[in-house]
Amino acid sequence: MSAKSVKLENVTKHFTDDEGKTMTAVNDVSLHIEKGEFATLLGPSGCGKTTTLRMIAGFEELSNGVIMFGEDNVQNIPANKRDCTMVFQSYALFPHMSVYDNICYGLKLKKLSKSEIEKRVTPVMDIMNLHVNKNRMPNQLSGGQQQRVALARALVMEPGVLLFDEPLSNLDAKLRITMRDEIRRIQKKLGITAIYVTHDQSEAMSLSDRIVVMNEGRIEQVGPPMEIYQKPKTKFVSDFIGTANFLEGVVDKKESDRLFVKTKQTTIEVLQQNADTFHEGQSVSVVVRPEAINLDKEGTESAKVLKSVFMGQIQEYELDFNGIQLHAVVADPGGKEVYYDGDSVNLTFSQRSLHVVPA
Numbered sequence: 001m002s003a004k005s006v007k008l009e010n011v012t013k014h015f016t017d018d019e020g021k022t023m024t025a026v027n028d029v030s031l032h033i034e035k036g037e038f039a040t041l042l043g044p045s046g047c048g049k050t051t052t053l054r055m056i057a058g059f060e061e062l063s064n065g066v067i068m069f070g071e072d073n074v075q076n077i078p079a080n081k082r083d084c085t086m087v088f089q090s091y092a093l094f095p096h097m098s099v100y101d102n103i104c105y106g107l108k109l110k111k112l113s114k115s116e117i118e119k120r121v122t123p124v125m126d127i128m129n130l131h132v133n134k135n136r137m138p139n140q141l142s143g144g145q146q147q148r149v150a151l152a153r154a155l156v157m158e159p160g161v162l163l164f165d166e167p168l169s170n171l172d173a174k175l176r177i178t179m180r181d182e183i184r185r186i187q188k189k190l191g192i193t194a195i196y197v198t199h200d201q202s203e204a205m206s207l208s209d210r211i212v213v214m215n216e217g218r219i220e221q222v223g224p225p226m227e228i229y230q231k232p233k234t235k236f237v238s239d240f241i242g243t244a245n246f247l248e249g250v251v252d253k254k255e256s257d258r259l260f261v262k263t264k265q266t267t268i269e270v271l272q273q274n275a276d277t278f279h280e281g282q283s284v285s286v287v288v289r290p291e292a293i294n295l296d297k298e299g300t301e302s303a304k305v306l307k308s309v310f311m312g313q314i315q316e317y318e319l320d321f322n323g324i325q326l327h328a329v330v331a332d333p334g335g336k337e338v339y340y341d342g343d344s345v346n347l348t349f350s351q352r353s354l355h356v357v358p359a
């Protein structure tokens with residue numbers, strides 16, 4: 001298996017509907033995915049992630065731009081000749097073929113000998129734990145087992161790039177977690193370049209080296225999961241990834257690595273690496289993650305508890321903070337003072353968990 005890097009340069013896709021109206025599904029997207037990297041395209045329905053994946057696979061033509069696999073421009077290479085394989089949401093197994101024959105299908109098309117096929121298929125079936133089901137038909141398998149066969153069928157092709165189009169959407173919640181761990185384990189073990197499409201942020205967080213957040217056909221931000229969560233560049237990203245409270249205000253003062261934001265509720269000091277990209281007087285939103293809010297009897301800012309819910313590992317609060325509602329989450333509630341509906345509390349914000357984005 002020889003993993004390939006994938007480069008998209010100014011890729012655009014227009015669609016024209018039956019009435020001749022044109023819409024832009026993917027708008028000037030540039031992206032470089034490294035060899036062996038796991039990258040996830042994440043965004044709301046209709047943001048263009050599947051279209052982007054389909055262009056990489058060769059199922060859709062580009063309206064503009066270039067896609068490279070390694071050093072090769074793949075523009076004139078049809079889908080079945082590209083060095084990539086796609087795993088689909090629907091598994092797309094052949095119902096009349098056994099597990100083994102499904103997995104071998106692509107290799108037979110390539111006219112590999114029986115012994116060569118065996119050599120490739122056996123280790124993949126080992127990794128995927130599929131030997132016991134070798135002779136079964138797809139309709140005798142559970143959803144998770146079918147998806148495992150679909151993944152095995154893709155892996156035996158030893159593609160330079162492995163593409164996933166929401167492959168776990170049809171599985172129940174528990175199995176989704178098992179399968180995503182399995183996908184990640186195998187991808188790491190084999191060093192495959194993987195591009196994965198999902199609208200499920202926890203899937204993207206747990207699988208990816210980098211997440212590509214898309215919105216309305218454009219890339220909003222690319223980065224490792226933690227960076228996307230802690231340092232969102234836009235309000236859209238902070239809202240789409242995790243839960244966010246927003247305090248709207250203006251930059252009152254800035255220093256090299258911090259901003260002082262005057263909001264209607266309070267003035268907040270935020271440690272901000274890119275403070276120099278903001279200017280005094282600029283309208284901004286302070287992203288306050290639920291875990292950035294500390295509740296105490298003593299503190300600088302008072303709030304009222306509207307709702308307090310014990311969830312086992314966490315205590316969730318809805319707070320009224322000078323006219324706006326904040327959602328707060330406190331870990332390990334057993335070891336801390338718990339507040340109840342109607343209580344007055346004081347708030348402090350963990351500076352390091354705050355972030356400022358343009359309004």
Ligand SMILES: Nc1ncnc2c1ncn2[C@@H]1O[C@H](COP(=O)(O)OP(=O)(O)OP(=O)(O)O)[C@@H](O)[C@H]1O
Nearest residue numbers: 015016025043044045046047048049050051052199
């Ligand atoms: N073949 C097509 N003809 C016309 N419009 C299309 C076609 N395929 C996609 N679109 C439109 O392009 C936009 C992007 O679609 P795309 O399927 O890439 O989004 P997505 O982010 O993958 O969404 P979802 O998660 O719902 O699959 C949508 O507005 C969609 O309606």
